Amino acid sequence: MAGARASRASLAPLAWLALAGLFAQGLALALGSVALAPGELLAVLAGDGEALHRTLVLELRLPRALAAFGTGALLALAGALMQILLRNPLADPYVLGLSGGASVAALAAMLAGLAATLVAGAAFAGALASTLIVFGLAHGGGSWTPTRLLLTGVVMAAGWGALITFLLAVSPVERLPGMLYWLMGDLAYAGSPWPVLAVAATGLVVVLPLGRTLNVLARGGLQAAALGVAVRPLEWTLYLLASLVTAVAVTTAGSVGFVGLMVPHMLRLRLGNDQRVILPASLLAGGTLLTLADSLARTLIAPQQLPVGVITALLGVPTFLYLLHRSRR
Amino acid sequence: MTARRLSSPLAALALWLGAGLSGPAAAEVCVTDDADREVCLAAPAQRIVALSPGVTELLFAAGAGERVVGAVSFSDHPAAAAELPRVGSYDRIDLEALLALAPDLVVAWAGGNPREQIDRLPGLGVPVFFSDADDFPDIAASLARFGVLAGTPEEAREAAEELRQEVAALRERYADATPVPVFYQVWEQPLMTVNGEHWISEALSLCGGDNLFAEEAPLVPRIGREAVLARDPEVIITGGMGKADSTWLEAWRDFPEMIAVRRDNLFFVDPDLVQRATPRLVEGTRALCAHLETARGRR
Amino acid sequence: MSGLETRGLVIDVPGRSAGRPLDLDIAPGQRWGVLGPNGAGKTTLMHTLAGLRAPRTGEVRLDGRPLARLRRRDLARRLGVVFQERHDDFPATVRETALIGRHPYLAPWQQEGPEDHARAEAALERLELAHLAERELATLSGGERQRVSLATVLTQAPGVWLADEPTNHLDLHHQVAVMGLLAEQADQGRSLVMCLHDLNLAARWCSHLLLLFPDGEACWGPAEAMLVPAALERLYDQPLTCVEVDGAPVFVPRR
Numbered sequence: 001m002a003g004a005r006a007s008r009a010s011l012a013p014l015a016w017l018a019l020a021g022l023f024a025q026g027l028a029l030a031l032g033s034v035a036l037a038p039g040e041l042l043a044v045l046a047g048d049g050e051a052l053h054r055t056l057v058l059e060l061r062l063p064r065a066l067a068a069f070g071t072g073a074l075l076a077l078a079g080a081l082m083q084i085l086l087r088n089p090l091a092d093p094y095v096l097g098l099s100g101g102a103s104v105a106a107l108a109a110m111l112a113g114l115a116a117t118l119v120a121g122a123a124f125a126g127a128l129a130s131t132l133i134v135f136g137l138a139h140g141g142g143s144w145t146p147t148r149l150l151l152t153g154v155v156m157a158a159g160w161g162a163l164i165t166f167l168l169a170v171s172p173v174e175r176l177p178g179m180l181y182w183l184m185g186d187l188a189y190a191g192s193p194w195p196v197l198a199v200a201a202t203g204l205v206v207v208l209p210l211g212r213t214l215n216v217l218a219r220g221g222l223q224a225a226a227l228g229v230a231v232r233p234l235e236w237t238l239y240l241l242a243s244l245v246t247a248v249a250v251t252t253a254g255s256v257g258f259v260g261l262m263v264p265h266m267l268r269l270r271l272g273n274d275q276r277v278i279l280p281a282s283l284l285a286g287g288t289l290l291t292l293a294d295s296l297a298r299t300l301i302a303p304q305q306l307p308v309g310v311i312t313a314l315l316g317v318p319t320f321l322y323l324l325h326r327s328r329r
Numbered sequence: 330m331t332a333r334r335l336s337s338p339l340a341a342l343a344l345w346l347g348a349g350l351s352g353p354a355a356a357e358v359c360v361t362d363d364a365d366r367e368v369c370l371a372a373p374a375q376r377i378v379a380l381s382p383g384v385t386e387l388l389f390a391a392g393a394g395e396r397v398v399g400a401v402s403f404s405d406h407p408a409a410a411a412e413l414p415r416v417g418s419y420d421r422i423d424l425e426a427l428l429a430l431a432p433d434l435v436v437a438w439a440g441g442n443p444r445e446q447i448d449r450l451p452g453l454g455v456p457v458f459f460s461d462a463d464d465f466p467d468i469a470a471s472l473a474r475f476g477v478l479a480g481t482p483e484e485a486r487e488a489a490e491e492l493r494q495e496v497a498a499l500r501e502r503y504a505d506a507t508p509v510p511v512f513y514q515v516w517e518q519p520l521m522t523v524n525g526e527h528w529i530s531e532a533l534s535l536c537g538g539d540n541l542f543a544e545e546a547p548l549v550p551r552i553g554r555e556a557v558l559a560r561d562p563e564v565i566i567t568g569g570m571g572k573a574d575s576t577w578l579e580a581w582r583d584f585p586e587m588i589a590v591r592r593d594n595l596f597f598v599d600p601d602l603v604q605r606a607t608p609r610l611v612e613g614t615r616a617l618c619a620h621l622e623t624a625r626g627r628r
Numbered sequence: 629m630s631g632l633e634t635r636g637l638v639i640d641v642p643g644r645s646a647g648r649p650l651d652l653d654i655a656p657g658q659r660w661g662v663l664g665p666n667g668a669g670k671t672t673l674m675h676t677l678a679g680l681r682a683p684r685t686g687e688v689r690l691d692g693r694p695l696a697r698l699r700r701r702d703l704a705r706r707l708g709v710v711f712q713e714r715h716d717d718f719p720a721t722v723r724e725t726a727l728i729g730r731h732p733y734l735a736p737w738q739q740e741g742p743e744d745h746a747r748a749e750a751a752l753e754r755l756e757l758a759h760l761a762e763r764e765l766a767t768l769s770g771g772e773r774q775r776v777s778l779a780t781v782l783t784q785a786p787g788v789w790l791a792d793e794p795t796n797h798l799d800l801h802h803q804v805a806v807m808g809l810l811a812e813q814a815d816q817g818r819s820l821v822m823c824l825h826d827l828n829l830a831a832r833w834c835s836h837l838l839l840l841f842p843d844g845e846a847c848w849g850p851a852e853a854m855l856v857p858a859a860l861e862r863l864y865d866q867p868l869t870c871v872e873v874d875g876a877p878v879f880v881p882r883r
Contacts, residue, residue, distance in 0.1 A: 034429040052429065059453055060424055087717050173521065173549040177420035178443055188421060189445040209736045215724075216731050220715035225680050227784070228704030228732035273718040303415050303423035304402070 010277040013270070017284035021069065024291040028065035029057055031295045033302035063193050067252060068294040068308070069287035070196030071187070072259055074249040076286025077203050079260025080279055081242040084214050085235055086146040087221075089268065092260035093246040096153030099257075100160025101130025102250040107167045107179055120251040127247035130156060131239060146221075185256030185309025187294050199248045204283055206241065210234070211276035218273060256309045258316035259286050269323055289315075360474040363461035364439055370456060373480025374434035378427055380447075381419045381438035384460050385410045386607040387468070388436065391475035392484030399430045406601065406609070422446045428453065434478060436460050462606045464528050465496045472608070488608065495611045499535055499618065506537030509621045512557050512589070513540065514567035515604075517577045519551045528606050529617075536618035538564070558584060564624045565589045566617065568600030592627045596620040631655045632677065632707075632788050632819055636686035638844075639676045641669045647844025649686055654836075656787070659814045660821040661830040661851070664840035665864055670823040671712060673840065674792045677821060678709045690788065704732035708786035710777050712793045712823075716765045723761040725776050726751050729783030751782035754809065756802075770797030778806060789813055791822040795829060807833045827879045831855055839863050 030041050034056055043049035044057045079092040086096075093099050105126025109119040138152040164183065171179060182189070207214075213234065217224045221231045249256070263286045264278060271277055293311040300306060359369040378399035379385040385404040388397050400413040401422070414430060417423035419441045427435070432455055437447045439461035450457050458478065462471045469489040476485020511533055515521040523529045525543030533540055541560040542550060557565075567577045578595040581587065589595060598620070602613030632654040638647050647669075654660055662670050675681040677688055679695035688695045690706060708729075729751070730744040752758045755775040765773060774797045781789060794810060795803040811833055814820045824830045830837060830851070837854040839847050841863060847854070855877050857870045867882040 033423050033426045052431065055428055055453055056425055060428070083718075087715055089717055169551070170547075172547045173551075177441075181421065181443075186421075188424075189443060191445070212731060212734065212738075213736065216728050218715075218718045219720075219725075219728065220711075220713075222675070222680055222709075223711060223714065225700065226678055226704060226707075226709040226711070227728060228701035230700050268719055272724070273720055274724070298423075298425075303417045303426040305417050305421040305423050 010271075010274065013277065014280055014284065017281055017288065021284050021288045021291070024288045024295075025065050025069065028068065028291050028295045029061050031299050032056060032061055033299060064187055064190060064294065064298075065291055066193035067190035067196055068187050068291045070193055070200050071190070071249045071253045071256065071287075072263075072290025072293075073200040073283040073287035074196055074203070074245045075256060075259040075290070076263035076282040077200065077207070077279065078242045078245040078249065079262075079286075080264035080275075080282040081207065081238050081245075082260070083264055084218050084275065085238040085242065086150050087218065088146060088150060089265055090261065091150060093242060094255070094257055094260065095150070095157060097130050097134060097156035097160050098127045098243055098246045099250050099255045100157045100164070101133075102127040102247055103183060103255050104160050104163045104167065105129070106182065106250075106254075107164060107171075110175065110179055110182070111167060111171055123251045124247040127243050127250060130160070131243040135236075135239060181307050182254040184307035185254040185312070186307040187253045187290075187297070188305060188307075189254070190252050196248060196252050199245060200283060200287075203241065203245050204280060207279050208276065210237075211274070211279060214238075214275040214279075215273070218275075253308065256290065256312055258309075258312045258320075259290055262316045262320050263289060265320070266323055358477050358480070360458070360477050362458045362474075363467075363471075364459035366459065368456055368458045368478070370434060370478060374432075374478050376430065376432045377434045377436060377479060378416060378430055378432040379404065379436050380416075380422065380442050381460075382406070382410075383462070383605040383607055384436045384438055385413075386605060386609065387460070387462065387471050388475055388479070390488050390608045391472045391479065392481035392488065393475055393479030396479050398432060399427060406607075424449065428455070434458065436475070463526075464531055464606070465492065465610070468606055468608060468610065469493050492608050492611060496535070496614075499611070499614060503536035503618060506621070507625060508537050508539045509564055509624055510541055510560070510562050511538040511564045511566060511621070512542070512560070512562035514565060514577060515549055517580070520554055520557070521549055521551050524548055524550055528610060529603050532603065532610060532614040532617055533566075533621070535614060536621055538617065538621050558587065561588055563588050563592070564594040564596065564621060566596045566598060566620060568604055569597055592624070594620075594624045594627060596623070631691060632821070633689045633692075634677070634686060635689065637676070637688060638684045638686055639669050639672050640682065640684040641672050641844070644669070644844050648846045650838075650846060650848070652838065652848060654788075654819045654821060656817045656819050657814055658819060659811060659833060659835045660819075660838060661834035661836070662821065662823045662838045662840060663827065663830055663860075663863065665842060668840040668842050669844075670840060671792055674709065674790050674821070674823060678707060678790050679703055680709075701732050704784070704786075706786050707788040707790065708781035708784040710781050710789070710791040710794050712796060714773070714777065716773075720765050721761065722752065722757055722763050722765065722768070722776050722779075723748060725765060726757075726779040726783050729780040729785075732784065747785070748779075748783045751779040754782060755779045756805070771799060771802055774798055775802065775806070778809070782809075786818070788819045789821070791820070793825065794822055795824070795826065803829065827860065831877050831879065 030036060036053060040049060040053050041057065044053050082091045082093055082096060083089050102123040106119050106123040109122035134153050134156050138149040168176065168179060213229055216227050216229050217234060225231045264282045267278055267281050267285055271281060293315060294308045297306040297308040297311045356372045357369055358373055359367055362368050375396055376398045377388060377393060377396050379388050379397055380401055382404040385397060385400045386406050388394065389407050389410060394409060397413060399416045400410055402415060402418040404413065405411045416427040419438060420443060422442065424446060435450055435455050436458045439459040447457055460471055462468050469492050472485045472489040476482040513522055513529055515523060522542045524545040524547065525540055527548055530540040530543055541562055542552060565581055569575060569577050575597055578597060581590055581595055584590055598613060598616045602609050602616060634650045634652045637650040662673060664670050672681065676683050690698065695703065726748040727740055727744065730740055752761055755778055757775055757779055760772060778794065791810065794806055798806060807829060810820055834851045837848065837851050839854060839859060857868050860879065861868050869880045869882050871878050
């Protein structure tokens with residue numbers, strides 16, 4: 001049966017990605033500035049081991065590895081959704097100014113000396129406000145096209161960038177390092193991993209039934225409408241969902257770039273563009289990638305710690321350029 | 330020189346230090362930190378991690394140097410501090426490396442360490458003292474409290490008392506000094522100075538220095554070169570990039586009409602002595618005051 | 629089988645003040661051709677007939693019910709569109725593209741079943757695309773891509789076909805093959821509306837014609853009544869010579 005064949009073929013890459021995710025988690029637990037022998041790690045995982053080792057693995061590494069996985073998954077999901085929404089394989093939440101809005105709000109909150117939870121709330125409000133502004137302005141004369149939306153988003157992102165620079169310029173010098181690290185994206189500030197993981201799982205449950213519909217939407221708004229898709233409500237759903245997901249990710253780890261852009265695009269080059277495969281694959285691959293990148297950030301020049309955003313960009317740019325170059329026909 | 334003398338009745342001692350003691354339990358030590366939290370240890374700390382170069386210096390000055398087991402980058406004073414194991418930088422702590430040192434007290438820098446990271450430590454069983462010393466009284470009070478926490482109260486008290494006396498002596502010596510308008514340059518590009526709340530400004534005012542940018546809102550304001558020209562300081566003092574660096578001062582010679590340039594009142598102080606709020610600031614203040622005296626002699 | 633009607637329909641062409649209201653009755657089995665110069669609003673008309681664009685005034689009815697009252701999914705089962713423009717920004721194979729024609733028939737969580745695949749394969753077969761089934765769209769020629777679009781609508785199997793320039797990019801053999809396919813759909817009782825650039829294809833294959841003038845003026849009727857050189861010359865603002873070949877008129881532009 002062709003149908004059965006198609007779905008079985010799509011399960012294999014997902015299984016591989018899930019394995020890779022597990023491997024990345026294992027690596028994240030094993031790596032750190034304190035070296036643990038494999039035996040010591042296994043002892044901790046088996047429920048005993050030294051108190052210090054238990055603290056390192058269970059209290060520090062595990063929550064951070066899970067937060068990295070959840071954040072990466074959310075960023076990749078947001079990217080995949082944005083790309084379908086804009087019918088542009090190179091779109092992502094950063095291009096549309098969502099993370100810019102989140103960053104401005106969060107920096108302003110930091111500048112006002114608000115507590116960490118309020119900074120998180122501000123980031124969230126900033127991402128949603130940016131969404132509404134971009135959609136509102138792009139809507140303007142009655143209808144928005146992906147191009148108009150993309151342009152509005154790009155201009156908004158530039159505006160947010162200017163505001164970020166302004167905020168940095170008027171900030172007290174002693175606050176700058178924290179703000180800069182936050183802008184670069186850093187999981188050292190991540191708290192409990194459960195919010196990101198829960199949102200990632202919920203997001204997947206919401207978008208999976210939309211998979212085939214999104215495949216049709218990827219062929220263009222008119223084509224999708226002609227095939228029975230209620231295009232406008234679907235697009236609003238996509239944008240709101242992507243904003244929400246971006247906001248949660250940005251709140252957890254600051255603005256980590258490149259995952260949302262790179263992961264879905266790379267997967268498409270390998271797996272085609274069936275959203276029923278690409279969306280779960282993006283979640284798994286994004287989570288895996290950010291877990292690995294954060295493990296590097298923690299250990300590369302330990303005890304000095306790097307922001308994970310630096311690693312994703314350093315790994316992402318050349319990989320992306322190589323893939324683009326190779327896929328050129 | 331450090332001492333490990335165990336304190337005699339701690340309650341009386343702490344009251345005497347005025348460091349905010351509570352709880353009469355025999356071995357327990359309690360102090361209030363700069364975030365107004367009460368920090369209590371069941372026994373004086375044996376393994377302390379210091380999360381800023383300034384805090385490290387303060388701990389050593391309080392006689393607790395031998396109990397400091399970890400520090401962050403650039404903790405280079407005294408010489409012994411430079412050898413300590415590192416737990417990252419002040420703005421990015423390697424929590425793993427920190428925990429691996431099994432500290433029984435972490436002294437954090439309230440103004441510089443990432444709060445998100447520090448806030449995790451109590452949950453991991455590590456008591457935290459938030460330090461935020463930014464003037465002479467604070468420095469003395471910090472020394473006293475560090476002594477209590479580290480079990481070196483007498484040495485700490487002596488250090489604190491010595492500091493107070495030295496500051497008092499300076500204050501007395503320059504009590505009648507005529508005011509000197511000063512521009513203190515923290516950085517060259519962008520041009521930065523300090524406002525009146527900064528300890529450098531307070532150190533200057535101790536001997537008649539009148540910080541021209543005291544009214545600015547930020548602690549370390551960024552300003553334009555024109556603003557400096559407009560206020561025409563009598564003296565320009567800078568810490569420069571390194572101990573022997575005078576390029577920042579030379580740049581002012583492009584404006585020969587300035588009083589400071591005309592009278593050659595362009596002075597350099599060792600940044601290590603003034604840019605950390607530690608007992609060495611007394612030495613730095615002496616250097617600042619000597620420069621102001623020189624300037625008065627050139628009137 | 630489905631019939632399409634318009635009542636007092638004025639399409640919304642930006643910058644055009646008004647136009648003759650269209651009262652078309654497109655009955656099952658009829659093959660309508662829409663002729664007109666560039667900018668006359670042929671594509672706008674197709675989108676309006678498909679319910680993808682609101683008319684300025686009037687309405688379009690499918691089997692007596694206004695399109696605006698039909699749910700998109702129901703409409704998509706009964707009316708299919710071959711677009712002139714397409715967006716191949718994302719990778720997709722020929723087979724996947726044919727298969728999306730089954731979208732209106734499937735519930736959101738439903739996977740395509742054996743029957744859906746069989747319909748898609750049959751459509752590819754019919755358009756001589758079976759050997760290209762695994763190819764990426766980006767690797768196809770313009771004519772091959774055009775046939776894939778037709779295969780999608782064939783898989784969709786609607787009662788009304790709206791085809792915007794269905795012979796675009798096609799070589800002569802495939803032009804005739806595609807027109808044959810469309811005629812066959814009409815013969816099976818489906819309604820067919822197509823925009824055509826080629827007067828002679830229209831003359832040969834259409835039962836009815838709608839002439840759209842740039843100023844919004846329009847006239848329509850059975851093909852033989854509309855294929856009057858004077859009207860066509862006015863339509864295209866181009867002198868024509870008419871000859872008869874195999875009993876059908878052939879129009880050749882005069883210099």
